[in-house]
Amino acid sequence: MSGLLAVVAPILHQLAAQLPAQAPQGKNLVAAQAAIGVGFSIHILIAGLVSGAGELGPAIEFLGYMRQRRRYDRLARALGHFMTLYFSVSSTIAILLITVLLVGFWGHFWSTIATIGWWPFFIEAWTFVLQVSLAYLWYYTWDPLRGFKGLHMAIGGLLAVASFLQVYMIDIIASYMMTPTNPQNPLRLALNPTSYPLTVHRTVGNLAYVGFVFAAFSAFKFLRARDAEDRAYYDWAGSFGILWGVSMTLVQPIVGYSYAKEIQLHTYAAWYKMMFGTLSPVFLWQITLLGLMFIVSLVYFTRRLRTDEATGAGLLSLMTIGMVASTVLAAMPYHLSLTYDSVLAAGLNRPFWDGGLINPLGSMIPWKVLALMGYSLLAIAAVIWYLRGLPGVVWGHARRAEQRLLVVMALLTVMMMVTMGFIRENGRAPFLISGEMTIQGQQNTQTTQPTPQPTSVP
């Protein structure tokens, strides 16, 4: 042991000498961005599930009560169990990110945003306390309150409200960073232009995300299940999860479009970067990914009905073809180059059949808007048809291929979450707070910090 220490100690000493003595404030920008980007992505991937579970779990419990079906109760309870296990993981990552990475790399930014968003942060802290208290209470009183289901569901309802408020408070900060308003007025801060669209987008997104991930989890459990009851339950839970996820996701085209519209109206540079600039290929990937998610879901619906020869599989196949067509339309690039600026610089701003680099079919208006409408309308039709066919399904009969589709769906959703975060955070660049504070050196470009008001002396 002492020999090992004798070898390791000098190496550690040398490594320590290489490290900066203080936090690397504003230095090593790429490392800071990478560390914070990766860290927050991991945090959001877990926190999104926790928040979604806090809202979906009580809803499923209520649904089970209304329908008098035990398996709903089992699924809701599983979501509660997940919350009790992963709430602390998610919050530990968040605390590490704030205290180590944000304070260490962007201390000035953090102190500024904490000053501006003091009220949302204050409420956020208390909603955390409320959320975790209610989550444990909700989960651990399941059996003791079996005779008082109304009371238990009321606790679940409060948990859903706390989970929503917790997301809303942090969305105020995130949306402020994209579309800042007068920071002196907490109400104006809370109602900044992208606050509502981002909150709706994230709330609906978290609900969809938890559905898809639990569907994938159920798929794993289904494949490992030995008795018929478990197989039937996990088959149903997988189907329920993807159905729920699709039902939520089909709202997203209109909410996401509203979000982009507000960014266009209030932070035009960020919007231009996303639609025409360096982020436009990523945006194109995002809108294609959305189409892929719908296609995989529709293929699952079709296959699941076909496995039990339930009615509706044929029409769902046709809808899948329609969804593929919509995805192709959405995936078409407008400028056949990395950015629109390079097309303009080369003087090739004309259709490709005239020797230019423009593909009119790839324009947002009207083609991509039509593709988005196609996504939503076809998904609604698919949900209806799948539900119509479900009475003909025997739970437990699912095949392995269908379970793989559920896993693929969850992976696509994770990719979507990371892609959206990447676009939003990079859309602001070179600013940490749009037009207010730069990333480089955390320079204030405007006075954003609240100035102390003179107090009258009696």
Add this chain to the structure above:
Amino acid sequence: MIRERLATAYNWFDERTAVRSLTRKGLYEAVPVRGAWFYTLGSATLILILLQLVTGIFLTMLYVPSVTEAWASLEYLKQHDAFGSIVRGIHLWSAYVLLFVIGLHMVRTFFSGSYKRPRELNWVTGVGLFVLVLGMAITGAFLPWDQAAYWTAVVVTNIPAYTPFIGSFIRALWRGGDFVGPITLVRTFGIHVWLIPAVLFPLIGAHLALLRKHGEHGSYINYRGAYRAREGVDVPPPPKQRPIEPPYPAVPSEEVWAAPLETEDFYPYQTFKDGLVSALLVVVVFILAVAIGAPLEAIADPSTTNYTPVPEWFYLPLDQLLVLVPQQLIPLILVLPAGGVVLMLLLPFIDRGPERNPFERPAVMVPGAFAVLFVVILTLLGSGRLFNQ
């Protein structure tokens, strides 16, 4: 002595009008116990419409429907007539509450499957009433002739122009020319106080007559026990059905939906609940009318360049859609609300099965739930946008 004379007078009156049996017929009807509070939404709607009528009559005694006098007459109310100002406030706030309550009433009817046989025409008249109430609200918004009213008129009268072939004609007919002006105001006033009420009140009569004919039954919530028995999931206690006799009007359409398991008399049980909810809403309206009142902006100025129009809250979902959707696709988008109304009218004829359980009717429930969800989300997004104009 006085009592005897009053009784004699009442008997004399009853002999000629049959008021006693009419009152009995009106008050003693079997209504379901389960879901009774949900049914108060219908009577609350009626009370709020009557409140609109009464306050509207008061306002017509002062309001002048001309572009030079309309704003001035309301400004006079605001500055010099405290009672009139409150009446105008009640007119406005009861309209807002009415839209909310009638919306809830429709949602309840839709989700509980109350529109099914033999109540198809109750639903159709109800949809008609909903559309007419919306029409009343939007035409009423033109009348103050302040900036908000003028720009609302500009936007709303332009919407019919997107109708294929006859759109421009309808717009010109409503506007009285190419632009919003004096004729628009007079025509909209005529529509608001004569045309729409002339259809609205007979339709209310028809709705109530049909309600009495078929009874306040038909909702899923009334029959949960019976439903479960049919499914074999649960065995309910023997049904305690009331004898169906005049004036109890429940006409059995199918064995299982003949009558609810448990009923009570309309008077005093349901009337108490109806009265309580309606009174509560009227108090809320009164408080809002006194505390906030009805706003009146600066007089309409078509030449202004710095005024940002703000739509009425009930118009927000459509307004948000118009903001989001590119110009080329607006006709396509306007098909949605128009198609929605047509689908609502056709609903009982599309969903004809006896099934009333919302979970067993995905073909209608899912589009309905998404429609409600989209309206709520568009309203939220629209309200967020308003704060940042």
